[in-house]
Amino acid sequence: MTGDRPLVLVLLEMALLVLLGPLVTGAIQKMKARLQCRQGAGVLQPYRDLIKLLRKGTVQADTASGFFRSIPVLVLAATVAAGALVPVVRVGPPAFPLGDALMLLGLLALARFLTAIGALDAGGAFGGMGASREMTIAPLVEPVLMMVVFSTALTAGTTELGALAAHRGTSWIVAWHAADFLGFAAMLVLLPAETGRIPVDNPDTHLELTMLHEGMLIEHSGPGLGCMMLATHMRQIVTLGLVAALFFPALPADSAGATGLLLGAGAFAVKILVLALYLALVESSYAKLRLFRVPQYLGVGFACALTALALRIL
Amino acid sequence: MSAETVHTIIDDLGALLLFTMILIVAAGQIYRAIYAVAAQSLFIAVAGAVLATATGNVDLWVIAGITLIVKAMVLPWVLHHVVQRMNIRREVEPVIPVGATLALAVLIVVVSFQLSASLGSVRQAITGNALPVGIALTLTGVLAMATQKTALTQMVGLFASENGIFFTAMSVTQGMPLIIEIGVILDVILAALVMAIMVLRVRSTVDADIADLDRLRG
């Protein structure tokens, strides 16, 4: 099959996501602040944090093993690589196949796994608890995510996101099948969990009661922490991009040329912002759930996803 | 004499044998059992003689003689001697009430007759009621062993059922080949001696009846 997206474009999209990642976080923070009637920091604040962290020196736990130093690097690499699998400015299969939705989820899982390893390395209670909880939530989230992917892939006949988006490209939200609504609902339930936000996690603190992701980062410092933060931003935007590719089919793929690229980029930005707004709303209107309530919360998503699948197949 | 008379005589003897067997089963005392088995052997010898005269088969005479000597005299004497040697309580203690034993004996007789009745025509080939009587004798002898506790009565029962076999052999087939009969009888004597030795041995070492030992189980 002919690839609509040359390798260069794919890499560029990846770079674009890396650049925009922190911005999305900043945007969400800003919206939250607004929704909570606060001034809030500027949307560029995450960039400042990153630069500051990358400049700082490193403090490392004396019990940490040799793996510890390489963990942030690997996590970042895995997450960024996942970014290469999301169609941004143009839909359609890549010229040279790289990976599909399963690969994307796999890479995110790899990043999460390595993060947990790093958290356990220093051997403190914070890291351990964070890792334990993260690895408890993750296995419950991933299958539901996959089911949502399946529910769309079954019609498109492929799990390659570009091709999938291209296949759904013509259908706009009015043309949604019932299964799409349910799948999207499931996705909305999952989004906070996958992006580590309230009501599942709280990105703003690593206090014992709420710590999941932040708890795992506690022993990282300086550039290492920077890498981890960047990876977090990246993971967030990748997840949002996944949702966009699955449910908000982009502009028709045939819009080639520079204009098409610009249109695609704009459309992508809009989609991401909408989803970011959703996250901000949820975060500022819900409270963090107890850990053992989370399975029930995710159960809702599971139910939706399963129903979506059923509707798709039956 | 004619075949019918032989048949009738054999049948009558069979009846007598069954009677003695019932005596053995119901014997309250070891001596009675021993005498009963001796009498039984005697009748069998008589039956042998009758058949011998009827068929003119010489072997049957010999067999009858051996039976008379060995089973009607020697073995009872051995048993008697054993009882003397170990001056034990003479009365037989039954495992189950004698009435039940007798009922079983009757049942056995019925079964054996019914069984050979099921044979039908072939019975004519066999002399009269000899087969069912033989079966009944053999089984009842074993019944006597199974329902009485002392070793001596078990030996008596054994000989009684052997008698049943002999009677069948004679009356049904004009006797097995002589050499076989002799071998069988020799075996029986040997077995009797070995058993007697064992009984006395146990009586002398641990003062108990060997048939009461039941330490080996499961």
Next chain:
Amino acid sequence: MSETLLWVLPVVPAVTALLMLTTHDRRILSAIDVCGSAVLLALTLVLAREVASGGPRAIGLLRIDDLGLIFLLLVAFLTLAVSIYTVGWLKQALAVGNMKSELLRSYFALVHAFVATMVVTVLADNLGVLWIAMEGTTITSAVLIGYHGHQHGLEAAWKYIIVTTIGISFGLFGTVVIYAAAAAAGLHGGAGALSWSAIMKVAPTLDPGIVRIGFIFVMVGYGTKAGLAPMHLWLPDAHSQAPTPVSALLSGVLIKCALLGIIRFQTIAAAACGPAFPAGVLLVFGLISVVVATPFILAQHDIKRLLGYHSVEHVGIVALGLGFGGRIGTYAALLHVVNHGITKALAFFAAGKAIARYGSRDMRVIRGLLSVAPIGGTLLMLAALSLAGVPPFSIFVSELLVLRAGIGQGHWVAIAIFLAMVVIIFAGLLHHVGSMVFGEPAAAVSREPETWSPLLGMMLLAAIMILLGLTIPASFDGLLRRATEIVR
């Protein structure tokens, strides 16, 4: 030549027995013992060659055909193995006072008399002689069982002699009845009238009704002697109380001789009233035996009783093979007779050494055998695995064939029961033996090195056990086939 061999064969052990009475010296006795057994085996092999080349031979009341030859080989071979084993076993038994030196010669004499009677049983063509010899085995072995002279031994001996005598007197009755049928069918004339071969000639004309009754009597009678359930109750008592070599002979050979008797009558019955009837009877008894043996094996503590119940199970399997019938079934049954004889003898030997070492037959006492007696422990384990039907040991092959015969005949229920029991028994046996072989032994256990002669005897058997598990030599196969033909 071979006709003379026929009557020489029983004479050999008899003469050996008489020779035993001439001396008291243990060494000389053992020497005579081994030599006598060796001679017996040698002559048997000669006879085997003759028969293999020239077909059955008969003289007077004795007759040898391929069927009898299988059992004869088993008798002779196991006798030799037992003799070799006895050398060292005896030394040890005398040391601990298990045997009394003044009674030694009578012991050896009795053993060989016992062997002689068994040989006659195998060679007997005349069913009467068969019965006489069978009773002879009962008497001699009864004395041997009670040989230790203590109360348990005598109890076992008494139970044994009484029950089996009853049994085979039933057998005699059955013989008489069938003889009567033969006579009715016009078979007359002296000693020949009870001859098996003669009866087989007229067998198809016999009256099925009478033959049925006769066969039932024989089945129950000789079945008692063969240890088929539910007439088996004497067996564990006797096999556990006898001196170990005698136990090996009882389990390995004697019950097989009784089986031979049953097989002889089975052929007559099959010819008279169709193969279905005797096969059905054998099948039922076989299944009952396998099922009945199981719980007693599982809940057993006395190792020799355990092995005794195993004999019940395996006799049951042989009966199953005969019951499934067909060429494969019969072939399998005969093969199983040999395999089980050898394996069981090995098992008793190994168990005997363990018992001697730990001074107890209780399997809860025997622990960690492997660390105090590596070779003995290994052999015990091998014997157990073989008994349980694990390849590459001989019993697996015969059980496989039994199973195949059953499937071929479509006895699915029987097969299901059989397999279930085999697996359960396997579990029980491995549990028992495993706990004996592994683990740490008690400190009190004697750690003296193992003596050569028992090991030699055992290794001889183990070698054949494994050999027969890996292959069936062509000559042996031919023997089995011809025997199979005789039975069918």
Next chain:
Amino acid sequence: MYDGRAVGVGPRWLPVALTARRSEVWPRPKRGNVGVDSGLSLIAACYGVGMLSSLLARWSGRLAIGVGHLAALAGAAAGLGVSLVILLGGPGRTLTQPLPILFPFARLSLSVDGLSAYFLLVISLVAVAAAIYGPAYLRAHSPEAGRARQAAQVFALNMFLGCMTFLCCAGDALTFLLCWEGMTLSSYVLVVSDDRDGENARAGLLYMVMAHGGTALLLVAFLALTERGGAFDFAALRAAADHLDSTTRTTLFFLALGGFATKAGVVPLHVWLPRAHPAAPSHVSALMSGVMLKVAIYGILRFAFDLLAPVDGPLPPSWGWTVLVVGTISAVLGVLYALQQHDLKRLLAFHSVENIGIILIGVGLAMILWRQDGVSGALATVALTAALLHTVNHAAFKGLLFLGAGSVLCRTHIRNIEELGGLARRMPWTAGLFLLGAVAISALPPLNGFVSEWLTFQALLGGGSRVHGPAGLVIVFSAAMLALTGGLAAACFAKAFGVTFLGRPRTAQAEHATEAPPSMIAGMVWLALLCVALGVAPGYAIRLLDAPTAMLLHGPAASAVVTARGPLVLSAALTPSGTDATAISMTMMAALLIALTAMAWILRHGLRRSPARAAPTWTCGMSPTTRFDYTATAFAKPLRLVFAALYHPRREVTRETAGTPYVVQRIHYAGEIVDLAETQIYHRVEREISALSRTIRARSTGRIYGYIGFVLGTLIVALLLIGVIYR
């Protein structure tokens, strides 16, 4: 003597045996593959030498171990050679070699076709590692072992390998069964020989008994075919299967499935597995988990697609669905139980249950889709490819993990990971390799576990999109369960690796552990390379799958379907049209990851290179001790609560307080979970049977008149019966 072709019950093996001339004992190898023929004999010779070398223990146990493992290595190498020759020898390349006639009723023969060769390959790959790893491990782990034990281990190891090899090469039922039991027996010896404590004996007992039960089922299945086919060799069995009616066919399949599933450790027949596998020496555990279970998979494939398959038309639907569902259950339950294990080797053993489940999902799917009308045969090929690929993948990473666990074990003699910790600083090589294996088994890219699971997912999706109705939903649901399994596996290995190798050492043994000897490292490196290669360039491995897939499915070969776009790209078509196939390239992804890692490294270290300052771990200001480390129990606790319904967790907490309940001096916490199958099925059955036996035995009174009564009673009953029957 007589004509074996006699009618009625006459066994049909007789003519075979009668015509068996001695000249056929050593037949001439067919021209053309002489080398390979001698290869088979070479394998046999090598393992034979290995078995014999146990005799050397008479003089020196060390020597025996060395020579024995060397022979095993040679045998494995020969096995690799043979299998590769067959697999690359073009389609339909098979090699048959009659064996000497051992039994008159069966002709034994070896026959290596694509399927056999592939499993031979898997066996040999792991065997190489085990043989390299073994000697040093045995010396380091049990230096006090007596010579007898060493001899037994060497003998059993070679017998084990030989039996597995020739089981896969068996050309007839009898060879198969003999090797099957030989495999069980030798592995049993290895299990009980490792330590003399009672636990190994008990584990061995359970293993042996269940294996025996399984074999019983296999016996029936094989013999039923043999009876109909008249001979033991597979050709005759196939011919017999052609004439079976559907019910018999299905019955036989389920009998065989029961037998093989017992060996494969499928839930609920798995209870022996987590006991027996850890009990063996670690390199044997690697073989048992990595290879022996696969032999059962081989058996299932051989039975389903080769021996019992109908001449044409699909397999009976009940087969495939059963296998699929059973596989899914095994996968999920296996990983769930593994999650709560704190014995490192037992944890790994439970993961074998999981992975067998994953393989069975692929197999079952292939069974379902095979020859279905309206489904392109390609999809069945994808499913089977996924299963076979996962077979070798699991062999690689599970072998690697067991070897790693073995290194830890032989240095610390501790299997409970709660007592380990901090080993990464002391055994860096082992830690790194173990981490690699952990990533692979968690099905994370870019390693091999991900590839086979990706293929499984594609096959499942394809099945879901073709099979409509509830059935399709089942398929997709099992896909979701597969995803769950992956996530849980990641959690489990984060725990296993983290608690074992990271943090602070919790015991003196862990404190003073040292790196494993180089030869053991070498063994692990071999498997690690395998994992990486299979993960980064799976296309080349898939070429090896052409022979088995084409042979079993009579359809398109694996590489024609999966690597249609060149070896670097995996592609699978979900829709029947196959237009827009999903395609991924592990190689590209690996390259991308490497490049990004390099860039991230520069970002991390390039900007400012100041040496890292070491400081104690942050524990809210308290001086950190090992008590602060998260234990495995704590780590797995949330999931234990989430899945409490399956675990029935039990806990007792005892506090020792000083007078007032507010001053707690010591808290003792003990928690355990139960294996449902074990408690609900096995313990019950065992209790019932033993209780029944004991009561029966207690009934028996040693009264002689009872004995006589039985004899008499039997006779009378028998007489009555025939009196009634033949009236």
